[in-house]
Every structure is written in C-alpha cells, then in structure tokens.
Amino acid sequence: MVNIRDIEHGVHRELSADQTYGGYLRLPALLSAQRPASDPEHHDELLFIIQHQTSELWLKLVIHELSYARDRIAAEQLRPALKSLARVKSIQRQLFEQWAVLETLTPIEYAQFRTFLGKASGFQSVQYRVVEFLLGNKNAEMLEVFDPEEPGRAELSAALREPSLYDQVLRHFARRGHAIPAVLLDRDVTRPHEFNAELVPVLRRIYENVGEYWEEYETCEVLVDIEETFQLWRYRHMKTVERIIGHKTGTGGSSGVAFLKRALELTFFPEILALRSEIGK
Ligand code: HEM
Numbered sequence: 001m002v003n004i005r006d007i008e009h010g011v012h013r014e015l016s017a018d019q020t021y022g023g024y025l026r027l028p029a030l031l032s033a034q035r036p037a038s039d040p041e042h043h044d045e046l047l048f049i050i051q052h053q054t055s056e057l058w059l060k061l062v063i064h065e066l067s068y069a070r071d072r073i074a075a076e077q078l079r080p081a082l083k084s085l086a087r088v089k090s091i092q093r094q095l096f097e098q099w100a101v102l103e104t105l106t107p108i109e110y111a112q113f114r115t116f117l118g119k120a121s122g123f124q125s126v127q128y129r130v131v132e133f134l135l136g137n138k139n140a141e142m143l144e145v146f147d148p149e150e151p152g153r154a155e156l157s158a159a160l161r162e163p164s165l166y167d168q169v170l171r172h173f174a175r176r177g178h179a180i181p182a183v184l185l186d187r188d189v190t191r192p193h194e195f196n197a198e199l200v201p202v203l204r205r206i207y208e209n210v211g212e213y214w215e216e217y218e219t220c221e222v223l224v225d226i227e228e229t230f231q232l233w234r235y236r237h238m239k240t241v242e243r244i245i246g247h248k249t250g251t252g253g254s255s256g257v258a259f260l261k262r263a264l265e266l267t268f269f270p271e272i273l274a275l276r277s278e279i280g281k
C-alpha cells in the first residue's frame with residue numbers, strides 16, 4: 001500500500017482572490033515577529049521569544065474575556081459573564097502548563113543570551129498589568145515604568161480608572177439586596193481593593209443559603225478559581241526564575257526572586273477566602 005493520501009477532487013486549489021488560512025490569520029506578520037537579539041543568534045532564544053509571545057496572546061484573550069464578563073455583570077447579564085469566566089480559567093491553566101516548555105531552558109543556555117535583553121523585563125508587560133488591574137490589584141506606580149509617549153501607558157492608565165471585576169460583582173450583589181458595605185460601592189477604583197471585614201458575613205450568608213443565592217455562590221466560586229490559578233502562575237514563574245537565574249537581580253532592576261515572592265502575598269478577593277474560616281462556626 002502506498003503511504004500517501006490523495007487530496008480529494010473537491011479541495012480548493014485556486015484561492016488567490018479568496019480568504020486563505022495564512023491571510024486570515026495574518027501569518028506573514030505573526031511568523032516574522034520573532035527577532036532574536038543575540039549576535040550570533042543563540043539557538044534557544046527562539047524558545048524564549050515564543051514562550052513570551054504565546055503568553056501575551058493568551059493574555060490578550062484573558063483581557064477580552066474578563067472585561068466582557070465585568071461589563072455583562074454591570075448590565076445584569078450573569079450567564080454570559082460566567083461563561084467567559086469559565087473560559088478565562090481554561091486559558092489560565094494553559095498559561096500555567098506552558099511553564100514546562102520554558103523549564104527546558106538551562107541556566108547556562110539562558111546566560112548565553114541574557115545580556116542581549118538589556119533592561120527589558122516581563123515587569124514591563126502592559127497586558128499582565130491590565131489583567132491585575134481588572135482583578136482589582138490596582139497600583140498607580142506601575143504606570144511609571146512606561147514612557148508617557150507609549151500607547152501602552154494610556155491603555156494601562158485607562159484600566160486603572162475603570163472599576164474592576166470585583167467592584168462590579170459587589171455592586172451587582174448590592175442590587176440583589178445583599179448588604180454590601182457602602183465604602184466598597186463608591187470607593188476610589190484607582191486604589192487597590194482592601195480587605196473589608198464587614199463584607200465577610202454578607203458573603204457567608206450567600207454560602208450558607210445556596211438554595212436561595214445559587215448565582216451569587218457560583219460567581220464567588222469562579223472568582224476563587226481564577227485567584228488560585230493566577231497565584232499558581234505567579235508561583236511557577238518565581239520557581240522557573242529561581243532555577244534559571246537563581247538570586248541574581250532582574251533585568252528590570254528588581255531583586256529578582258525575592259521581589260517575585262512578595263507578589264504571592266497579593267490577593268484579589270480576600271473576603272471570599274476569609275468566609276471559609278467562618279463556615280460551620
Ligand atoms: C527565563 C525566563 C524568565 C526569567 C529569568 C524571568 C525573570 C523575571 C524577573 C527577575 C522579574 C522581576 C522583575 C525584574 O527585575 O526583571 C520578572 C518579572 C516578570 N516576568 Fe519574568 N522571567 C522569565 C520569564 C517570563 C515569562 C515567560 C513571562 C510571561 C509573560 C514573564 C512575565 C513576567 C511578568 C509579568 C513580570 C512582573 C511580575 C510582577 O510584577 O510580580 N516572565 N521576571
């Protein structure tokens with residue numbers, strides 16, 4: 001038997017005037033966007049670039065879905081919001097698993113092209129910061145690492161001024177009659193969300209009456225999933241960094257691993273986690 005598959009008669013061969021695979025996906029632009037900085041070119045720099053570029057593509061979709069979910073909640077359309085948040089969870093898992101690919105890069109290999117990266121660092125990822133802002137981890141100081149002329153800075157500044165997903169969830173709960181503390185409803189949304197002890201019993205009531213508040217309960221649980229997966233990403237980034245550059249200072253100017261460890265203390269939805277300690281008391 002011949003080990004070849006004949007292309008069927010019906011397969012289109014005259015495609016020039018039509019939409020094609022590469023045209024639709026802008027593959028000439030996408031696949032020419034990998035420009036290693038090392039000279040002579042280091043074999044492993046392509047892995048480093050593609051790992052970052054694919055992460056940025058997924059982050060683009062995370063932003064698209066998180067902002068959609070937030071806006072649907074503001075419009076009282078919970079079902080489509082929950083659908084988007086489930087998609088975000090899946091993408092986050094993908095981003096987490098992807099670390100395994102970069103972990104095939106050894107310290108020796110990375111050291112051979114690290115100097116070519118200059119002061120560039122993931123610390124300057126606009127999209128990563130937009131995701132943190134959408135989840136309520138606002139920090140105006142982050143704008144300072146971007147040139148005022150850079151379009152990314154304006155994008156980030158806009159994200160700083162918009163209500164976060166949690167802001168909209170809490171406003172939605174208030175409209176449904178839950179006693180959300182007023183300070184949370186008209187807070188300065190450019191500031192990070194701060195733990196509010198008065199919110200804990202309000203959320204606890206939702207968890208202890210799930211029959212009545214199923215949608216609120218489901219919303220809180222998906223937020224917990226998203227926070228947990230986000231933390232897993234941060235942790236795995238920190239462990240990858242530790243095994244590749246040890247405790248060297250970062251190209252972005254930070255202390256490196258020690259600085260990344262401090263991000264593990266940041267929380268997005270602290271009251272939803274805190275209510276767990278109260279259940280059954
Ligand atoms: C060899 C691989 C990597 C190393 C050695 C590394 C190292 C570091 C270090 C040391 C920092 C702290 C800032 C600094 O001083 O530079 C940092 C921050 C960061 N990196 Fe990486 N990184 C790596 C891969 C990645 C990848 C694949 C991504 C995906 C987009 C990424 C995204 C980030 C982000 C978003 C931050 C800011 C984190 C924060 O503010 O807590 N890094 N990285």
Ligand SMILES: N[C@@H](CC(=O)c1ccccc1NC=O)C(=O)O
Pocket residue numbers: 052114117120121122123245249250251252
């Ligand atoms: N901060 C890294 C460099 C680095 O990882 C990086 C450099 C350029 C573009 C993205 C990067 N990724 C994450 O920080 C380092 O200190 O080696």
